[in-house]
Amino acid sequence: MSNFRWGILGTGGIASAFVEDLRLANGHVVTAVGSRSLFTAQEFAKKTPGARAYASYAELVHDDNVDAIYVATPHPWHKEHTLLALNASKPVLCEKPFAITAVETQEMIKAAQANNVALLEAMWTSYLPHIASVRKILISGVLGEIYSVEADHGQRLADRGIARLVDPHLAGGALLDLGIYPVSFAHMVLGAPDTITSSAVMTDRGVDAQTSAIFDYKSGAQAIITTNMIARTPCRAVISGLLGRLEIDSIFYNPASMRVVLTDGTTTQYPNTYLGHGLREQAIEMARVVSNGQLESALMPWSQTLAVMQTMDQIRSQIGLTYPCEN
Ligand SMILES: NC(=O)c1ccc[n+]([C@@H]2O[C@H](COP(=O)([O-])OP(=O)(O)OC[C@H]3O[C@@H](n4cnc5c(N)ncnc54)[C@H](OP(=O)(O)O)[C@@H]3O)[C@@H](O)[C@H]2O)c1
Structure with missing residues (x-):
């Protein structure tokens, strides 16, 4: 079986931890990394020999040598970066919280359906x-x-x-x-x-x-x-x-x-x-989902991701927690 090839979108703390843990998974490689700066992408790529460094997320998601994108940017950009990858027909493993609101979550799920590509929440606990x-x-x-x-x-x-x-x-x-x-x-x-x-x-x-x-x-x-x-x-x-x-x-x-x-x-x-x-189990599940032609994982189905975000919305409404970035 050929390796499952990951593209890393965003080069922060959790992206490093994910790449580190992925080394313990058989059949997974990081083939590309995208950052807002070429220098940062190149520095990150040094940890993953053979990975191509991109100076933008848009270039990363169009790399034909990538089987799935791991979205590891801060929460306010999860929707934008997930849609970027899904609309380039790339499966996405998106960090938690999946989005800022349930409305954003629905948009992301709809984009996965429309593009017929897999979308998983990186609620890594669910896959352990x-x-x-x-x-x-x-x-x-x-x-x-x-x-x-x-x-x-x-x-x-x-x-x-x-x-x-x-x-x-x-x-x-x-x-x-x-x-x-x-x-x-x-x-x-x-x-x-x-x-x-x-x-x-x-x-x-x-x-x-x-x-x-x-x-x-x-x-x-x-x-x-x-x-x-x-x-x-x-x-x-x-x-x-x-x-x-x-x-x-x-x-x-x-x-x-x-x-x-x-x-x-x-x-x-x-x-x-x-x-x-423990971050690699979600990657292994993503490869299984993609190879089976599925769009979501039974371990963290879209219905659960959405229900969680609806609950988060309700809690936020009760405690008066609003964000300038929410729509
Ligand atoms: N699963 C877990 O255990 C776990 C642990 C920690 C965090 N997380 C989640 O992962 C996400 C990222 O967390 P992190 O701790 O890795 O964050 P971080 O260290 O701040 O890194 C985020 C990365 O996102 C990119 N980015 C894009 N737009 C940005 C902006 N406007 N401001 C800052 N960074 C931006 C940057 O990469 P470039 O400069 O390369 O573009 C940055 O390095 C969060 O949603 C968080 O909840 C999950």
Whole structure:
């Protein structure tokens, strides 16, 4: 089988981490990188020998030696850069949060359909092996009916000089960057909430420093999600049902150990044996989706990406978080 060839769009921190982890995946190569500057593209290409450097994203997406584009720019440009690639008939793996709003998300999905090319959200957690085990455990029914999901994601980042986290013009704030993980996790377990109650503390620049939300479901279940960019929180997730609970250790959205603890005291451990960062699993899924002629992944279907962004919109509306860049 020939290699799956990646084009990297944007040369920031996560693009470097993705390329690094891709080295651990068989059959994946980076053949091109696009930046807003040729120098930056060339510097990045040094990490990926053989990769062609482009001085613009537009040139990158037209490279015939690329099978898929990884969009790794800040959130406000996810839609623009995804559409650029899709309209050049290139499959896209787009970083989280997928977009700024659900409306943007719909536009991106429509473009994938119109161009008949694959589009995946780089919610990398969804493609990880321990999450495959979570899905199996939920389907098995061993936990009984699920009534509670708790997940938190707090990192001390606000004082680290990361512009895109604190600047409203870059769609900053904890919710979009960090809160997306617990929000997405709750959707995976319980689906879209029926009602949402949120509260936030805002920074003096008008983005959320920390946000918490309770998701209520008609079934009687609740999900409690918290996120903040000021202080590190445990970053754990717990799913509780009538017969027991599943505890995912820190950091729950990375490859992580976990255990099932049943109400009779029986405990089953799931050690974490994963090697590497975990960003390559989404790339492997993309290659599988493309080679099967599919447009989306069952592990993170468009319906879920859209539902997550609708929830994000609702939370933002409740906490008064608006961005100059949103449409
Ligand atoms: N999956 C994860 O674990 C994870 C982790 C971190 C971030 N992310 C997501 O990945 C995205 C990028 O995050 P990052 O931390 O890699 O950001 P970053 O280090 O700031 O890099 C973003 C890159 O985007 C390009 N870019 C295009 N327009 C830009 C603009 N107007 N301002 C700044 N950069 C611009 C730049 O590349 P060129 O100069 O080459 O054009 C820049 O290097 C975000 O949406 C974030 O949520 C995901």
